[in-house]
Amino acid sequence: MSHESARELALLLRRLNVELDAVTTRFADLHGLNRTDVRALVAVMDAARRGEALTAGRLGEAVDLRSASVTALVDRLEKVGHLRRTRDAEDRRRVVLEMSETALAAGGEHFGGLARDLTGAMEGYTDDELAVVRRWLEDMTAVITRHNRAEPDGA
Structure with missing residues (x-):
């Protein structure tokens, strides 16, 4: 290329x-949210889709926030009804985060049409073509994530 x-x-x-x-x-x-709020909700939703329980600590890693900021974030999202803390079914000592039904419904209402249209736009591609696109998007996301999380020059 x-x-x-x-x-x-x-x-x-x-x-x-x-x-x-x-x-x-x-x-x-x-929905009265900020960018970090939305990133946090997406991280919780993505973890649930993978069948993983997300703790506050893992959420902090996902959105690149320190512990005190994560606590404030989770408190805020829980207060407005978008997130809830629950006990992990496998380890009752561990608290995990879940999106509320209202947050899931709001997300589905807002993003559902876009998701359907994106899926429809992919119908003209072969499985092999989509596999290349998937690999490319994963690779580009990894580069962007590393770039975003890197220490500023001179730090």
């Missing part, structure tokens, strides 16, 4: 990110 083609893909990825960010910002605004 030429340098120019790679640059064009990076620009398209940035554009995709800007558009997805606008969808997320609109959801946050409609």
Whole structure:
């Protein structure tokens, strides 16, 4: 692949990110949330989809926050009814986080149409093509995550 083609893909990825960010910002605004709140809810929802129980500590890792900030975040989301703390079914000493039914419904209402349209847009691709796209998105996400979590120069 030429340098120019790679640059064009990076620009398209940035554009995709800007558009997805606008969808997320609109959801946050409609529900009185900030960006970190939405990132936290997505992390809890993604963990549940993987069949994992998410603790406050693991949530902090997922959204790159320190312990005191995570506690404040969870308290705030629990107070407004989007998140709840429950005892882990496998280890009753451990507290895990779950999204409330109202938060799941709000997310489904806001993002459901987009998810259906995205799935529909993928129908013209073969399984092999989608496998390459999946690998590419995973690789690009890993690069972006490393870049985002890196210490600033000179720190």
